[in-house]
Amino acid sequence: MKEKIRLKLSGKILTFPPASVSILAVFFIFIFVFSQGLPLFSKISPFNFFFNSTWRPTATPPSFGIVPLFLGSLLVTSLALLISVPLGLLGAIYIAEIANPKIKEQIKLTVEVLSGIPSVVYGFFGLRVLVPLVQKTFGLPTGETALTGGIVLSIMILPTILSLSEEAISSVPVEYKEASLAIGATKWRTIRSVTIPAAASGITAAIILGLGRAFGETIAVMMVTGGAPIIPTSIFSPVRTMTQTIAAEMGEAVFGSTHYNALFALGIVLFTVNLILNLLAIRLIKKKKW
Amino acid sequence: MKMVKAKTCERLGFWAARVAILISLSITGYMLFYIISKGASIISWDFLTKPPTSGMTAGGIFPAIVGTLLLVTLAIVISLPLGLASAIYLVEYSSKESRFVRLVELAVYSLNGVPSIVFGLFGMAFFVKFLGFGTSLLSASLTLSLMILPTIVATSVEALKSVPDHFREASLALGATKGQTIVRVVLPAAFPGIITGAMLGVGRAAGETAPILFTGAVFYMRGLPTSIFDPVMALPFHLFVLATEHPNISKVEPIQYGTALVLLILVLLISLIAAVIRYRYRRKRKW
Amino acid sequence: MAVLLVVMTSAILLSRTPTTTSTARSIKVKGSTTVLPIAQAAAEAWMEAHPRDSIIVEGGGSGVGIAALIDGTCDIANSSRTLKEEEKQKGLISHEIALDAVCVVVHQSNPVGELTLEQVRRIFKGEITNWSEVGGPNLEIVVYTRESTSGTYETFESKVMARENITLRALTKSSNGEMVQAISGNPNGIGYVGIGYLAQARGVKALKINGVTPTPETVRNGTYPISRFLYMITKGQPEGLAKDFIDFVRSPEGQKIVEEQGFVRLP
Numbered sequence: 001m002k003e004k005i006r007l008k009l010s011g012k013i014l015t016f017p018p019a020s021v022s023i024l025a026v027f028f029i030f031i032f033v034f035s036q037g038l039p040l041f042s043k044i045s046p047f048n049f050f051f052n053s054t055w056r057p058t059a060t061p062p063s064f065g066i067v068p069l070f071l072g073s074l075l076v077t078s079l080a081l082l083i084s085v086p087l088g089l090l091g092a093i094y095i096a097e098i099a100n101p102k103i104k105e106q107i108k109l110t111v112e113v114l115s116g117i118p119s120v121v122y123g124f125f126g127l128r129v130l131v132p133l134v135q136k137t138f139g140l141p142t143g144e145t146a147l148t149g150g151i152v153l154s155i156m157i158l159p160t161i162l163s164l165s166e167e168a169i170s171s172v173p174v175e176y177k178e179a180s181l182a183i184g185a186t187k188w189r190t191i192r193s194v195t196i197p198a199a200a201s202g203i204t205a206a207i208i209l210g211l212g213r214a215f216g217e218t219i220a221v222m223m224v225t226g227g228a229p230i231i232p233t234s235i236f237s238p239v240r241t242m243t244q245t246i247a248a249e250m251g252e253a254v255f256g257s258t259h260y261n262a263l264f265a266l267g268i269v270l271f272t273v274n275l276i277l278n279l280l281a282i283r284l285i286k287k288k289k290w
Numbered sequence: 291m292k293m294v295k296a297k298t299c300e301r302l303g304f305w306a307a308r309v310a311i312l313i314s315l316s317i318t319g320y321m322l323f324y325i326i327s328k329g330a331s332i333i334s335w336d337f338l339t340k341p342p343t344s345g346m347t348a349g350g351i352f353p354a355i356v357g358t359l360l361l362v363t364l365a366i367v368i369s370l371p372l373g374l375a376s377a378i379y380l381v382e383y384s385s386k387e388s389r390f391v392r393l394v395e396l397a398v399y400s401l402n403g404v405p406s407i408v409f410g411l412f413g414m415a416f417f418v419k420f421l422g423f424g425t426s427l428l429s430a431s432l433t434l435s436l437m438i439l440p441t442i443v444a445t446s447v448e449a450l451k452s453v454p455d456h457f458r459e460a461s462l463a464l465g466a467t468k469g470q471t472i473v474r475v476v477l478p479a480a481f482p483g484i485i486t487g488a489m490l491g492v493g494r495a496a497g498e499t500a501p502i503l504f505t506g507a508v509f510y511m512r513g514l515p516t517s518i519f520d521p522v523m524a525l526p527f528h529l530f531v532l533a534t535e536h537p538n539i540s541k542v543e544p545i546q547y548g549t550a551l552v553l554l555i556l557v558l559l560i561s562l563i564a565a566v567i568r569y570r571y572r573r574k575r576k577w
Numbered sequence: 578m579a580v581l582l583v584v585m586t587s588a589i590l591l592s593r594t595p596t597t598t599s600t601a602r603s604i605k606v607k608g609s610t611t612v613l614p615i616a617q618a619a620a621e622a623w624m625e626a627h628p629r630d631s632i633i634v635e636g637g638g639s640g641v642g643i644a645a646l647i648d649g650t651c652d653i654a655n656s657s658r659t660l661k662e663e664e665k666q667k668g669l670i671s672h673e674i675a676l677d678a679v680c681v682v683v684h685q686s687n688p689v690g691e692l693t694l695e696q697v698r699r700i701f702k703g704e705i706t707n708w709s710e711v712g713g714p715n716l717e718i719v720v721y722t723r724e725s726t727s728g729t730y731e732t733f734e735s736k737v738m739a740r741e742n743i744t745l746r747a748l749t750k751s752s753n754g755e756m757v758q759a760i761s762g763n764p765n766g767i768g769y770v771g772i773g774y775l776a777q778a779r780g781v782k783a784l785k786i787n788g789v790t791p792t793p794e795t796v797r798n799g800t801y802p803i804s805r806f807l808y809m810i811t812k813g814q815p816e817g818l819a820k821d822f823i824d825f826v827r828s829p830e831g832q833k834i835v836e837e838q839g840f841v842r843l844p
Contacts (some may be wrong), residue, residue, distance in 0.1 A: 011469035018375035019394060022443060025436060027396035029404075029412050036415060048372030058640075058725035059742065068745075098307055107311070109565055114318050116490075116561030117554065118497025120526045124533045124550055127323045132762070141717040141765045145747055155321065158314050188300035209403070216405030216498045219526075225532060227724075227749035238748055243407045243500075248410055248751055251504055252640030252726040255419045255485045255648050264415075267408045275400050282399060353712060425605075426651045510617070511633045521605075521633060535610070535636070535754035537777045539761070 005261045033271060037264030040064070044258070049265060052069070055229040055240070057249060057259045064262040066269065068094075068229045072146070072239035075232050076225065079150025080157060083208055088161030092203075095162070096169040097191055115159035123223035126152035131224055140236055144226030147235040152220050157210040164209060168202025169195060201284040208284070212277040216270060218243040221278055242266045322554070329551030332544040338552070342510065346532065347541040351549055356494055356514055357427075358520035358556070361506070364518075365438060365495045370488055372435075373442030380443075381450040384471055392441075402440040406478035406500040409437045413505040428518040430506025437501055438491035445487025449480040481573035489564035497557045499526040525553040601632035602818040604652040608642015609728045610752035611771035612655035612807050614838040615675060619826050622834060630818055636752055639728025643669070646812055652819045654810040656729030657771065671808040672815075674826045676841035678772040678791035679732055679803040680783035682757070684764040689713040691785035694802055697737055700767060703744030708765070721759050721768035722747040729753065732805050733769050757781055771807075772796070776839035793841040807840065 040049065044064060052065025095107055130151055133145030172195050180190040196203070218241075226238025227248065246263050253260035340350035376394065382390050413433030423429045453476050462473040477484075499507075507527035515522050529549045536542045606616050613636045620632040634655075642654030647667050660671055678683060681697055689712055692700075698706045701720055709715045722743050723730035733741060750756045753770045760766040761780030772791055775783055783791050787803055795801035809823050825831045832842040 011472060015375045015379035015383060018372045022372055022376040022439060023397045026401045032412060032416060058480045087310045087314050090307045090315045094307035094311040098304055112565045113558055116493045116557050118526055118557055120499045120530050121550055121554055124529060127533060142748065142763055155317050162314060175601045186296045186300045188303040189296055212403045218405065218407040219530060220444040227745050230745045243405055246407050246411055247500060247503060248724045249726065250414060251637045252644045254644045263411060267411050270405050270408055274404050278399055278403055278534050418650055419648045508633060508635050535752045537754040537757040537774050538779060539758055540779060
């Protein structure tokens, strides 16, 4: 009897510390990033950071305006969604509703496997194939553009959007679809007017997660967008995302310097955007009421 | 009239969906095909087991392969026990509504999807500079382990939660303690799900460049690391530098594609194993 | 099986701590991608002769090396620029190891063969935007520059731009190698690299500046307007392997390596 009590206690004791360590680690990262980034605002005004459109961290005097970087990230991400959401949604419909069961299993497996491809591979492909292609096709002075970045990202997040949307569509109760078919609607009509709206929150969550992944991507965009910190005037403009700015400049930022703080401030922005997107997605997933 | 319109609509819709999936799979398929066709020729036993020579224009990528394996092994050794234990605590030992549980959930969810470069920045500032570990295997694997921790916790929690309560109840009814129940009944049942999560984490750790950029990866070092304070070569970083920095593209081109191919094979293999386990598991489930 | 593998790996790795024994020495050299080929070749030569020593050489840019040196994560910083005041105040000391010319490069198919320094400045400022304005074809000029981590960038900024800003529209590359790659693939492009990279490069050519071709001679006699020293920097006076290595690079044998890599030996 005594031994059994001991075992029960020790199980809890064994697992509580790791759980705490996990939370502590997470919160520590959060606190650390904030603590290294917030000092920036004692050195330059927040207005100067958030609304300045010049990013010249090593000029004299240096300028840390996030506007071109944020817009760069935004543009590339938007382009990626523009391409991958229609494809992903329609593709998910195919997998969930139209494909026969055998093919369905194979495609689902393929898509899941594809979602593991490393971003540097996408970037490599983008650099070797897409950049020259875009340059030639559109007769541009350079193929390193926001568009190229958007295309690369869209290929990258497509598996995510496909598989998550497919899951959302598949989990719509059969009764809904049967009821619709029973009153004479075609399968497509059913999909369009019943299934998709019912799966809307799951699909939106899928899109948000894809968005998050695209917004936070570094290596793939770094290799194809040119890195020019300008406010993009067209999709053919080279851009510089926030993520690529951190990657390109973090090496030279001396611990505690203003540039260092600025990069962490970018990290705070990325962290925050990601947090908001995640919370939104969770809200949506939990909303499903059946 | 309406029926014809509806039928046409359906035909269009179905075709659109078919085309969409075709395009989706073809683009990625083309990318894979492209890399395989350009990289396959250079893959040889020598390529995989010899170090690079003559300024990266010849030789193999053995140290990069070893480096990646070391990084991944260390990362999972740190994060799997930590993550699994956390998951066990969350699911088995705490009440569902406790503040602590919600806190952990919040923590895990907020860390999930944080851009990998932010982890890299954190790792560089904290492990490399602040703690003084320098650019090393240690700094890089710690950074990687933090990055995959949320994945491990989330998938383990899911796996544990999906073990039906009556398993536990039956075990306890037979007189086993909670600890024994967890170890002998719940964990084995949740094992496939946990392994899938671990493999997903491993796959991610193997393929990410941003977290190791300034925490431990180097482009070239002689020999293999002899301690955890040595830096390492790594496949994704190797590909990144080869692809972007070498002044003589034509000479290193086959090596670039070879590296990409090896990385792809490694990661896709891991992905495939994880996916297969997951499907086998779903089908085998008798509950 | 997997557990065994893990345990074995951990055992091997954890059994050694940072080596402080007198028999094996190791240093980390980090920084300028311009100096990189020299440092790499010299390190290989040194390790051939002294197999117990280990020298790890990395790039990243002069700024990266200097930051790492200040933060204590490397032993020698390669740099292609001079130290700033704040850096000197942190106790950093620079040692000259070679001479270099910053060459303005274009695609080899570009008919333009020379420019004045003033024209280069105006192109990089973004005032001249078409090759036809400087005697070339009717193509938009695509300006390539380096990330702020680069010593070459700093040198270019001070010697060519006279501290005026390079256009923000310039595409940024993070190493000499990437710069060469980019320009060799774009007939509209213009950029700048260290002279040592011209030897290995394919598809690019250097322009005459103010009528002077960048060569070791014109660098030595100072007629090429964009010349500079290359440095290895240490925190305080160098000791041990760091000292030996720097001495080696400055020695006749090391200077031979400098020339083999396409750079210019010290006067």
